[in-house]
Amino acid sequence: MEKTAFVTGADRGLGYCLTDLLLKEGYRVFASRYIRDWDWLDRLKESCGDRLYIVDLDVSDQASVDEAVGQIKARTDSLDLLINNAGIAGSKDEDGSIFDEIDYDEVTRIYQVNTLGALRVTQGLVDLVMNSRDKLIVNISSEAGSIGRCYRTGWFSYAMAKAALNMQSAMVHNAIYKKGGQVLVIHPGWLKTYMLGHVNEEADFPPEKAASDIYGLILRKDEFKADSPAFLDHLGNHWPW
Numbered sequence: 001m002e003k004t005a006f007v008t009g010a011d012r013g014l015g016y017c018l019t020d021l022l023l024k025e026g027y028r029v030f031a032s033r034y035i036r037d038w039d040w041l042d043r044l045k046e047s048c049g050d051r052l053y054i055v056d057l058d059v060s061d062q063a064s065v066d067e068a069v070g071q072i073k074a075r076t077d078s079l080d081l082l083i084n085n086a087g088i089a090g091s092k093d094e095d096g097s098i099f100d101e102i103d104y105d106e107v108t109r110i111y112q113v114n115t116l117g118a119l120r121v122t123q124g125l126v127d128l129v130m131n132s133r134d135k136l137i138v139n140i141s142s143e144a145g146s147i148g149r150c151y152r153t154g155w156f157s158y159a160m161a162k163a164a165l166n167m168q169s170a171m172v173h174n175a176i177y178k179k180g181g182q183v184l185v186i187h188p189g190w191l192k193t194y195m196l197g198h199v200n201e202e203a204d205f206p207p208e209k210a211a212s213d214i215y216g217l218i219l220r221k222d223e224f225k226a227d228s229p230a231f232l233d234h235l236g237n238h239w240p241w
Helices: 013-024 040-051 062-073 104-130 156-177 207-219
Strands: 004-007 028-033 052-056 081-084 136-140 182-187 230-233
Touching: 004 013, 013 028, 013 040, 013 081, 013 207, 028 040, 040 052, 052 062, 062 104, 081 104, 104 136, 104 156, 136 156, 136 207, 156 182, 182 207
Parallel strands: 004 028, 004 081, 028 052, 081 136, 136 182, 182 230
Antiparallel strands: none
């Protein structure tokens, strides 16, 4: 039986690589696009046809989420896999601290995408997830969201938003676990992607590798089933919350 997935932030980078990999693994994939003139998904659709459905989506906008949810629900009654990948990094200042100026407008913008965006999408589609066989939600987080391993003095917007995403993930997991659902929270590693607006060539590895590693964790999801969601890096190592 064909499985169905929805991947947010699938224009490029990790989201695109996850979409491409899931299609190759036989999934029917709904993929969200934020940058409408970025044609990677259009070119991918040329090779896979109706197995890929592109949804224009801004996860920071409730009306856009409602429209996307409506399109998906009109085409399927179940989602085996929901991957909340859409995210932005904002301005990164590793050397900053509480003694420096904080752009609170940017903090709010990052929260709207990285934390509340995933919550909007999850709330809109959780009934489809729970109506599926696998009942799996994967939230792409970051080591920056780990309070237990925090070493930063700055980059408040991104680190705090990912920590809040982790809390949200735990609460969603609590709500669906006894009904057979599961949430995985995954730090994908430092990727050569467009998170800072351009390809970060200084990063450790390309998104294709992270996508492959994450798919491996999805296949092993039963190993991580527990009362609390697993917070893992892409290699399957557990991270402190």
